[in-house]
Amino acid sequence: LSLFAASSILSTEAKEEWNLLETGPWGAREGLMGTFYNGYIWMSGGRYSPPGGQNIDQSIFYNDVWKLDASCVYSTPISCKWELVSNNTAWAGRGYHIMFNHTVDSISYMYIIGGQNLSTFYNDVWRTTDGMKWEQMAPNTNDSSKFHVRAGLAAISYPKDGMIYLSSGCYDEFPNRQTLNDVWRSKDGSKWEVITQNANNILMHVRSGPRIQILDDILYIVAGEHGFSETTQLGDVWKLDLDQIDSNANNPWVLVNPKAPWANRSGHGFVIDNKGYFYVIAGYYDLHDIWQSKDLGQNWTKVDEKVFDCDRYQIHCGRYDFWAQLDDKDNLFLYGGDSDWNTFGGESNQTFENNVDNYP
Secondary structure: OOOOOOOOOOOOOOOOOOEEEEEOOOOOEEOOEEEEEOOEEEEEOOEEOOHHHOOHHHOEEOOOEEEEEHHHHHOOOOOOOEEEEEOOOOOOOOEOOEEEEEEEOOEEEEEEEEEEOOOOEEEEEEEEOOOOOOEEEEOOOOOOOOOOOOEOOEEEEEOOOOEEEEEEEEEEEOOEEEEEEEEEEEOOOOOOEEEEOOOOOOOOOOEEOOEEEEEOOEEEEEEEEOOOOHHHEEEEEEEEEHHHOOOOOEOOOEEEEOOOOOOOEOOOEEEEOOOOOEEEEEEOOOEEEEEEEOOOOOOOEEEEOOHHHOOOOOOOOOOEOOEEEEOOOOEEEEEOOEOOOOOOOOEEOEEEEEEHHHOO
């Protein structure tokens, strides 16, 4: 077998048991973002557009914040309820932003960065400790002092060096949509340093809608897209050693897997559990599978193909631009997303849960 070989056969030991925790009460949406913070699963923003793409000007870009007590999955019977934290935050309504936790001077915050609505792409930075009161760390600007405005970006905190790392995304620039593969970092979101320059003509393709995680000082980026079609989806895995970063903005991505056995995708989920196993979950278009890697993204095995309670061959059931969030006990929460190929009218407001320890 080659280095990148992997089984595509579904393990017969997998327990495909998803709990539908709640439908609503928040409005159906895609491009929402979330995190796990202080024992709660959190959700922010997102976009709803009417079916068919005929009335896109009636789209809603939310600026609300919700939370759900992660321990609810241990109640008997399971009883989980989302709580509204704020229905009108200080940041403008948006989708396809990023939300994550980051600690500065021993204070843990939730951050929101970037995103878009119909008229504006953002690169502003906000943080909060309670989801209600938000502090702006950087305004929406378009100068060289920080990363370009963008949606479909990825960002994460690296506690070892106390920095935020941000990569990829897209923005509109007439006459074409621009996609990115640069990397930036910041201590608190107010000042930014580029560590990998954007480059179009390299093997590590520019992309929007990827997902990133950090394990053992290595930043991993998985899949994404460079256009809204099946042929512009990506299925690769790359890494960046954060302990080897120098300040000359010439820190290249290193290839882990050029083409994983799962279907190319974007707007998917990518999480790493407490054992260090990787999971790639669903994504564009109409995917409802989960793939697991026990060797840092080199080899993959399909462990589930009935995510969102889909039947194996059911169409218009899979989702993308949902959010996938692990809690500290490896409970995987999936919420929101879209199942329609043209991203109009297939939005969901369902929340599902399963523990990844159920997979072999």
